[in-house]
Amino acid sequence: MIEPLALTPYLFFTGKGGVGKTSIACATAISAAKNGKKVLLVSTDPASNLDDVLEMKVSQHPAQTAVAGLWALNLDPEEAARDYRESVVEPYRGVLPDEAIISMEEQLSGACTVEIAAFNMFCRLLDQADYREHYDHIVFDTAPTGHTLRLLSLPKAWTGFLGQNQHGTSCIGPLAGLEEQRQQYEHAVAAITDGDATMLFLVARPEESSLAEAYRASDELKELGLECQRLIINGVFTGGESDDAGASLKQRQAQALENMPQALKSVPLRIVPLLPVAPVGLEGLRLLADQLAYGSDLISALMEKAASQGQGHRNAPALKDILTGLKPVVSDLRKRENGIVLAMGKGGVGKTTVAAATALALFNQGHTVHLSTTDPAAHLEMALSGAETAGEGRLTVSRIDPELELKAYRQEVMDTVGAGMDEDERQLLAEDLASPCTEEIAIFRAFARVVDKVEEGFVVLDTAPTGHTLLLLDNTQSYHREVERSTGEVPKEVRQLLPRLRDPELTHVLVVTLAQATPVLEASRLQDDLRRAGIEPAWWVINQTWTGVPTEDPILKSLARAEIVWLAEVTENLAEKVTRIPWQVKEPKGLDLMQLL
Template sequence: MNEQTQFDPVALQTKFIFFTGKGGVGKTSLASATAVRLAESGKRVLIISTDPASNLDDVFEQRLAADPVAITGAPGLFAANLDPEEAARAYRECVIAPYRNILPESAIRSIEEQLSGACTVEIAAFDEFAKLLAASEVKGSCYDHIVLDTAPTGHTLRLLNLPMAWTGYLEEHTNGASCLGPLSGLGGKKDLYAQTVSALADPLQTTLVLVARPDRAALVEAARAADELLQIGIANQQVVINGVLDNPGDDLAAKSYRSRQDLALALMPPLLSQLPTYRMTLHPHGLIGVGALKQMFQPVIPSSVRAPQPPYDLDGAGLHSVVEDLMKKGRGIVMTMGKGGVGKTTMAAAIALGLAEKGVRVHLSTTDPAAHLLSALGGDQQVEHLTVSRIEPKSVTEQYRNKMIAENKERLDQEGLDLLAEDLSSPCTEEIAVFQAFAEVVSKADQSFVVLDTAPTGHTLLLLDAAEAYHREMQRATGDIPIHVRQLLPRLRNPEETVVVLVTLPEATPVLEAERLQEDLRRAGIIPQWWIINQCWLPVATTQPVLTQRAQAEREWVEYVRRIASQEVMIPWQVEEPVGVERLLRLTHS
């Protein structure tokens, strides 16, 4: 691993500086503090957010809009908040309007559904971003640096590289669910998008900053993003490890926390180890306001606040409550869902072990390409009543593509087959293929539990729902929907058969992202029954000043979850990392 030095924004030389990372790693704080620091150094800087749940307004304590505005207290700094949800609404109407009095109502509903998923929001966000970069005051020498909080993902950029998607897709294909639909109304912007993607890939113009935390899951997620972006030509990357605890002192929890961080960094994925790597110290609270942002690159001097006495009341609800609730059903599907790095693999493994311990048969499966499941269980060991499997995304996607092409080879001409092949190269194909593989696993379960780690997203469910509703009209990619998929969707919507567990951390971004996921699932007809607030410091009796203050800051988000969740449990941060059967079972005993 490259030697870690403190991150210094002034050393960044490119005009475009993009920050990316999973929810809760601190990329908005880091991007905002970087923009402030660059402006302090005499540069003229624009910071942009394309996050639907952007909190740039909160960070700068100032109302922001799509047009850049000057930031009070930071001469030379300007900020803009692009609203991709609003852009997606406008885009949907722009695409659908010409067809309203031409196509049947069923076809209009199909188009609306295929433009309701995450792809449309991603493309709309990129559209707003590209238009802003093309504006004369931005394209010229008005700004020395443009900082983007929440960079385009590899998923978005792969969508933009599907060439046939730009040519009249909706005019010929009005049914079904596809990644190509969101692109079909943007033909006139192909050159603009190509120029924007080219700028992203130019190391003389763009630096991509991957933000991660010093824990295994976050680092693996960062490595996955790095690899995905490298594959599409974005190579000028560097890593910032955010939240390293300095000065743990003699506090047992703090020393354990720092030891775990050191171990995670020592085992950093090889791809990240090859990149320039920097670190940022763990701060005791959220960085709100220009004054606080200026302190991000200064030594942390926490106040001498002590832990609350007594520790935060958990109201007796721990992971055992989830297991006991499931046991009342006796069988069914359990899906743990949440953004990367929140601990859903650990929670899925713990729930599965808790159920198996009570004597019921459990099948635990994962769709995670990184396959952390065996690591969480402490290796390939046998547990009575528990079986474990892995759905390998690349393998099942390739099988799905081959099957679809084979089934359509006789009835499609070469042009149709070319379009089908491109459609099957879109990012959403993997989601559908993985989901169908999951459906196959569930269809084999009888009088038992199936626990799925890294469950299908609401986006996937909406895609499949559209496919199911209109499959008789479809003459393209998805073909006939397998019986186990048709049976599974109604089962997932039945709360007597399926329990969705959302996993989050007691911080702003993970909670807000989980809330968006809950809304997405509800649109698909699925109501999450449990929230797990993982890795909480509130119930931990630490006296380390930084951790104590972070515990106090968690109260707001714990209470927020309690307002929006049907049922919730808190999992305290564990002094011993919950890896292995014995430690995972301890989580279900408290």
């Protein structure tokens, strides 16, 4: 139970897109305000729907909401990153060649820059006295990642030596000019890691992959000192078992909860039921706040609200024209001798299942197929469930292990570039190699080796480098720096990778999403990112829709109606070619993956 009076001054809600952390963060803030506290609600989510949830315009300045004692603030980390990037690059405009400026801008376009820019905003809120004195609680929708905290804990990065270092990667570089903010950063990190000041809420769904992500986040952040954690499992189905869909969903969720990592079971837990409608608007959020604090009958109240507002009477626009299943995708591929298929999307949308099903379908058509993943949780093996053993050598499976690839790459750089350095230089280089961008580079090289198997047939990959990574390594200066890090030249498969991925006859990107707000918005940004790198997605796959699932359960039927607006958004505004995959009563594992066609 989340009792408002037991809350710490700083509350962070973290979780993958689509798990419901914004609604839960808002409801927690409202609950605290109802108990007489002054609360500031802050969102730093690039796909923030705080305006819709609170039914008001939320800007970058605290605004009083319709709830007494509650203010809201919407900070855009992408905009902050642009400002931050410009502050780093601007002094060099007109001094360095245009090509060098473009290279710097691209180097500062990745996740590290966004994380540091977002953390700057956190720091201001955590460190400024007027915020601390005016509010009893500051509730953050999204929290600093372990990557951010590791970046800020690298001691040599603050010495100023990095500004003269020519060997380091780009993502630590911006910190070289931030010595004057060191004290503010140290205060912020101290506050975040103080269990009396900060509480971290891990928000997850009752699904194996979501709980695995929550476990990794919990473990990583505990190692960095964030010990005061709570787990919220959102979307637990409490409906009946009157039909196959309801019974199957209930059984799957129960199994996922039973099998969740043991370490998570020791984290204080709160269950939130699967809701028939999103708790949008103050009335819905108040109901959710009561559910969190007192376990009220939220579902019945929301069903009544939906009925009174006539929810679900809107017709699905051109829904009959949306293709169903993966068969149209595979039909596009079957006449080709080889190709690269990339299933891309945020965690929890089902891209592993889509990749595995596509690989099996191509194999059944007589193709040689290599299926691979960069998923550290090895979900690919769970999806195949032994189906690969029927491959007769024409279906092979591998996994790019990020940890092993990163370890090997770091060692290679230390043995080559670091060989002629003094101890201080080697220590800084080691810190440099601890950055998230180094992991991108290491995985990129392994990814290129797998893609090179396209000469033998089809290569199907679950996840791929982002457009930022591809552009960074496509830049001549970045390549040159990368060559300096190793003893040899850039491998052939690395040189060929980007031209291969840009060839629409060879590469087919499947953007996988759910028919929900956050996954669709994040998929749209992914598509923009790929287009920036010269890669055009071939298909959008809207996965696990309740639309088209035969069920009489009122909760599931209401969820199907809520999907209409997002199905329309994808088909009418975002994608050239779209197909949807209805939620499967029989879980798609092993040979049962073929039911997705």
